[in-house]
Amino acid sequence: xxxxxxxxxxxxxxxxxxxxxxxxxxxxxxxxxxxxxxxxxxxxxxxxxxxxxxxxxxxxxxxxxxxxxxxxxxxxxxxxxxxxxxxxxxxxxxxxxxxxxxxxxxxxxxxxxxxxxxxxxxxxxxxxxxxxxxxxxxxxxxxxxxxxxxxxxxxx
Amino acid sequence: xxxxxxxxxxxxxxxxxxxxxxxxxxxxxxxxxxxxxxxxxxxxxxxxxxxxxxxxxxxxxxxxxxxxxxxxxxxxxxxxxxxxxxxxxxxxxxxxxxxxxxxxxxxxxxxxxxxxxxxxxxxxxxxxxxxxxxxxxxxxxxxxxxxxxxxxxxxxxxxxxxxxxxxxxxxxxxxxxxxxxxxxxxxxxxxxxxxxxxxxxxxxxxxxxxxxxxxxxxxxxxxxxxxxxxxxxxxxxxxxxxxxxxxxxxxxxxxxxxxxxxxxxxxxxxxxxx
Numbered sequence: 001x002x003x004x005x006x007x008x009x010x011x012x013x014x015x016x017x018x019x020x021x022x023x024x025x026x027x028x029x030x031x032x033x034x035x036x037x038x039x040x041x042x043x044x045x046x047x048x049x050x051x052x053x054x055x056x057x058x059x060x061x062x063x064x065x066x067x068x069x070x071x072x073x074x075x076x077x078x079x080x081x082x083x084x085x086x087x088x089x090x091x092x093x094x095x096x097x098x099x100x101x102x103x104x105x106x107x108x109x110x111x112x113x114x115x116x117x118x119x120x121x122x123x124x125x126x127x128x129x130x131x132x133x134x135x136x137x138x139x140x141x142x143x144x145x146x147x148x149x150x151x152x153x154x155x156x
Numbered sequence: 157x158x159x160x161x162x163x164x165x166x167x168x169x170x171x172x173x174x175x176x177x178x179x180x181x182x183x184x185x186x187x188x189x190x191x192x193x194x195x196x197x198x199x200x201x202x203x204x205x206x207x208x209x210x211x212x213x214x215x216x217x218x219x220x221x222x223x224x225x226x227x228x229x230x231x232x233x234x235x236x237x238x239x240x241x242x243x244x245x246x247x248x249x250x251x252x253x254x255x256x257x258x259x260x261x262x263x264x265x266x267x268x269x270x271x272x273x274x275x276x277x278x279x280x281x282x283x284x285x286x287x288x289x290x291x292x293x294x295x296x297x298x299x300x301x302x303x304x305x306x307x308x309x310x311x312x313x314x315x316x317x318x319x320x321x322x323x324x325x326x327x328x329x330x331x332x333x334x335x336x337x338x339x340x341x342x343x344x345x346x347x348x349x350x351x352x353x354x355x356x357x358x359x360x361x362x363x364x365x366x367x368x369x370x371x372x373x374x375x376x377x378x379x380x381x382x383x384x385x386x387x388x389x390x391x392x393x394x395x396x397x398x399x400x401x402x403x404x405x406x407x408x409x410x411x412x413x414x415x416x417x418x419x420x421x422x423x424x425x426x427x428x429x430x
Contacts, residue, residue: 004198005201006207013208022262025226026245032230035230036232
């Protein structure tokens with residue numbers, strides 16, 4: 001066990017190696033490690049955020065779907081109601097129209113009847129006059145008897 | 157196994173435990189030591205060429221590998237080498253964060269260097285004990301000890317560097333007065349200054365010594381056992397060497413980890429005020 005210069009040589013080599021390691025080996029490696037650590041942490045965080053977003057989106061989508069269904073239901077109901085209403089209205093208007101038509105027809109019939117009566121009356125008067133002429137064998141002075149004839153026609 | 161030596165068990169072991177020493181011999185001048193005796197005579201101004209070469213080589217290997225990964229490092233999907241380097245860096249970074257709560261840009265890279273470098277040096281222990289020395293002796297190199305951490309100079313070189321860092325940060329954070337106060341005014345107050353100083357001084361000095369000797373002792377013992385196993389007949393060696401090598405994978409990792417952890421602990425203590 002003889003101590004000699006080797007000891008000092010080793011100490012110098014040691015110092016040189018440590019300085020080299022400190023300057024050129026340690027910083028780049030440790031920096032890469034830190035960067036990767038940060039990258040992975042960021043990645044994990046982003047993944048977590050994304051999954052949370054996805055969950056939210058799904059929730060929102062299902063809520064919207066539900067709402068849409070409800071709305072559709074409402075619209076259908078409304079449409080049904082409206083259709084019924086329209087049918088009712090149509091029925092009503094058809095009924096009134098029919099009634100009106102009936103009334104008009106009746107009025108026309110009445111009118112026709114009156115006109116026929118009038119005509120008939122005039123012809124009856126002429127017929128009666130002709131008959132009376134035949135019976136009397138003389139001509140009736142229509143002038144003289146017109147007042148009486150008119151009275152008769154009015155009675156018919 | 158130098159040519160011409162008779163191969164006895166003890167000379168084999170001694171040969172394996174002898175470093176390749178370059179220094180100034182009082183009589184032969186500058187040159188490689190040709191025996192343990194000569195190496196001893198060279199005194200302090202000699203250098204273990206094998207330990208230094210392997211240690212620097214492995215340190216450069218570590219830095220080259222990690223630098224390569226660092227150049228390609230990105231926050232994208234990591235592959236192959238980058239994966240491995242990132243695992244190591246993350247592991248060291250976590251160890252440092254658990255123990256050291258201050259702000260210091262030196263400690264984490266220091267810990268990484270210590271862990272990887274010591275691990276690589278320890279790993280040389282798993283290379284069969286005769287393999288590299290035999291290759292080198294074939295190339296004419298007499299002695300070759302391939303595990304730098306079985307050289308007490310290497311472990312002390314590192315632990316003393318850590319020791320200087322401890323003192324540097326103690327003084328930087330607490331000031332000279334604070335550091336001296338820490339050494340002398342506790343645990344027993346100002347009337348027991350010499351006693352306190354003795355206690356705290358021993359505690360302080362014990363840090364680098366224990367750090368160096370723990371690593372050295374573990375690896376030296378491990379290496380020695382490999383050498384002893386290598387003395388067995390070749391057909392019996394694997395019975396012992398395989399379990400020991402597997403166990404040793406744990407030891408070398410653990411020792412590297414302990415050295416790193418204790419360095420972090422010591423430096424974090426240096427940053428704390430009492």
